[in-house]
Amino acid sequence: MAQIILLGTGSAWSGPDRENTFMLVRGESTNVLIDCGGSPTQRLAQVGVKPSEIDHIILTHNHPDHIYGFPLLLMNAWMAGRKTPLHVYGLKATIRSARRMLSALDFRLLPNFMKIKYHVVVPNSVTTLPPIGEFDIAVAPTTHFVPTLALRFTERATGKVFAYSSDTAPSRNVVDIARGANIFLHEATMLDTSSEGHSSAVEAGQEAAAAQVGELVLVHVPPDVRPTKWRAAAKENFHGKVVVAKDFDVIEF
Numbered sequence: 001m002a003q004i005i006l007l008g009t010g011s012a013w014s015g016p017d018r019e020n021t022f023m024l025v026r027g028e029s030t031n032v033l034i035d036c037g038g039s040p041t042q043r044l045a046q047v048g049v050k051p052s053e054i055d056h057i058i059l060t061h062n063h064p065d066h067i068y069g070f071p072l073l074l075m076n077a078w079m080a081g082r083k084t085p086l087h088v089y090g091l092k093a094t095i096r097s098a099r100r101m102l103s104a105l106d107f108r109l110l111p112n113f114m115k116i117k118y119h120v121v122v123p124n125s126v127t128t129l130p131p132i133g134e135f136d137i138a139v140a141p142t143t144h145f146v147p148t149l150a151l152r153f154t155e156r157a158t159g160k161v162f163a164y165s166s167d168t169a170p171s172r173n174v175v176d177i178a179r180g181a182n183i184f185l186h187e188a189t190m191l192d193t194s195s196e197g198h199s200s201a202v203e204a205g206q207e208a209a210a211a212q213v214g215e216l217v218l219v220h221v222p223p224d225v226r227p228t229k230w231r232a233a234a235k236e237n238f239h240g241k242v243v244v245a246k247d248f249d250v251i252e253f
């Protein structure tokens, strides 16, 4: 059984109890990190995972709250003695930003630094990544300020699916990629107001209902989130289970 471990659940403006939204997907044999918020090593330590045990990183987009921990994670993986290549996936602009961060910080001066294999994802309505461990992964572009990917993970052995909206306003692509998912992580930056590039809890509920998912988990919530209100707002349109995620929640799928 695979797990999603939420290493952060906050919006771009983190709060005292929430790191920016990023997460670890743990399979039997594979660790996949989705985005890389601050203090990745400290967050991973709390769930008993070393930076060197991350084999694959998917970066959804190049906003700082989603990628600013990337150089530190890599440096700590190198310090922990990682020798094998690390795979990094993202859209062209995101990969460019990731590479620029490393060059701005003179990573070329680190001796025997492990190889980073970059996989540039070409945006389409739905694109399939090369299989990663026990997962088949599809991605699709969202409606955000910069090119951004929503994700769909299918555990091959069980057929169980989890989908993640990443940052987005309501989006047909996101509904399509989440269709029928057991677990749907959707951003809910606001309660009930619409805004360019992001979604409210009400809109997350609409998207979950349209995609006919099993369970909705709200992430990317603001520091002043009131979970009861966010849940009720999502439930206006979605009648399945709704959870307002907290940092270090573990979701099995």
Ligand SMILES: [Zn+2]
Binding pocket: 011, 012, 063, 065, 066, 167, 220
């Ligand atoms: Zn964000």
Ligand SMILES: [Zn+2]
Binding pocket: 061, 063, 144, 167
């Ligand atoms: Zn963003």
